[in-house]
Amino acid sequence: MFTIKQHLMAQSIEEGYKTLMKNRNNVILGGTAFLRLGNKNINIGIDLSNLELDYIREDEKNIEIGPMTTFREIETNKILKENFDGIVAKSVEEIVGIQLRSVITAGATVASKYGFSDFITALLSLNTQVELYKGGVISLEEYLAVEKVPKDILVKIIIKKYGKRATFKTMRNSKSDYAILNCAVSNLDGEYRIAVGARPGRAVVKTINSDELIKNNKMTEKIEEMVDGMKFGTNMRASGEYRKMIAKVLIRRCVEELNN
Ligand SMILES: Cc1cc2nc3c(=O)[nH]c(=O)nc-3n(C[C@H](O)[C@H](O)[C@H](O)COP(=O)(O)OP(=O)(O)OC[C@H]3O[C@@H](n4cnc5c(N)ncnc54)[C@H](O)[C@@H]3O)c2cc1C
Known part of the structure; x- marks a missing residue:
């Protein structure tokens, strides 16, 4: 303790x-x-609980999430259910139980860049930025890629709205355990953004043009190529090889779902 x-x-x-x-x-x-x-x-x-940093709000361009917003608020929020096919809300709904989700916060999760995070994978498949008090606004992708960021406070998560369709899938050995792999895919105007997390390292994202992915029945080949270029590790939950196989299946299911 x-x-x-x-x-x-x-x-x-x-x-x-x-x-x-x-x-x-x-x-x-x-x-x-x-x-x-x-x-x-x-x-x-x-x-930071007295600073009114627990909010989810939207304007025409963005959805903004305050760092003290709990996962329970994210899971039940109308704005998040109505945008991106609800994947941001969906990504947290299997995490342990309501009591825990009522306590844990969005800002801590993103700031800590947890590799196992379901929430980060969903955000990464969208066009997401983080705002740091001193570091300013940077893309989530850039933020995750930096090994050591100077000490700072994450003050906002910003998701660009657009008309993205999206889907999120996760695989767990048992309910309430950490995911052995998670995957989120969004599609905007023919571009797929494919995020894979719990590898067990930090989530990574790849983009691919829809023509390239779907054309000439090459989907399986393209997904395999993409996944072969990602690193997967072994821990007590699953081997790297197993994770790689699961990644191919989950990505394929996500893409097919978006095409239906
Ligand atoms: C038992 C258990 C099971 C879990 N299972 C899952 C799971 O299956 N999937 C999943 O995705 N997640 C899971 N989580 C992680 C959870 O989703 C949260 O990511 C985690 O608990 C951190 O949130 P917190 O509010 O508790 O952070 P805290 O414990 O309060 O803080 C974590 C770190 O973040 C820092 N921090 C907090 N706020 C900020 C800020 N605004 N700016 C900068 N740094 C900040 C703190 O200083 C600290 O270093 C689990 C957590 C627990 C405890």
């Missing part, structure tokens, strides 16, 4: 950021579900 020496209810993001930078053991608190699994000695736990 972790310990927190001092709890700060931040009055502004600036105060939270300044406190974060003062000491390497000062830590931003999300829902603390993951932090509790470790035994970190936290000097100051920086709580």
